[in-house]
């Protein structure tokens with residue numbers, strides 16, 4: 001008996017989990033000139049990155065000991081204004097949307113800086 005066909009392919013990289021959304025298609029385009037790599041989506045924030053059929057290109061950096069991809073490196077925290085998950089900043093603080101794209105922000109939020117929101121935790125230096 002063989003194992004049942006795996007429909008959803010997940011890959012845990014660092015502090016994030018990625019889901020394969022498109023398999024590798026080799027080369028495409030009218031002259032076959034475009035490389036069409038596999039696409040992986042972060043299941044927390046929905047960012048799509050390239051990869052192979054086996055793993056996403058999160059590129060663990062041996063010298064710094066961290067992932068180059070921000071989802072895998074920093075993990076996620078909800079946006080303070082709308083609650084959607086976003087990858088954390090490098091210092092561990094939660095990220096907030098731009099005021100144009102966040103449904104919880106109005107135009108007067110456009111000048112609120114990242115670390116000045118009331119109730120924000122003290123900044124942790126990496």
Ligand SMILES: [Zn+2]
Pocket residue numbers: 016042043044045046047071076086087
């Ligand atoms: Zn993510």
Ligand SMILES: [Zn+2]
Pocket residue numbers: 079080081082083084096097101102103104
């Ligand atoms: Zn938001």
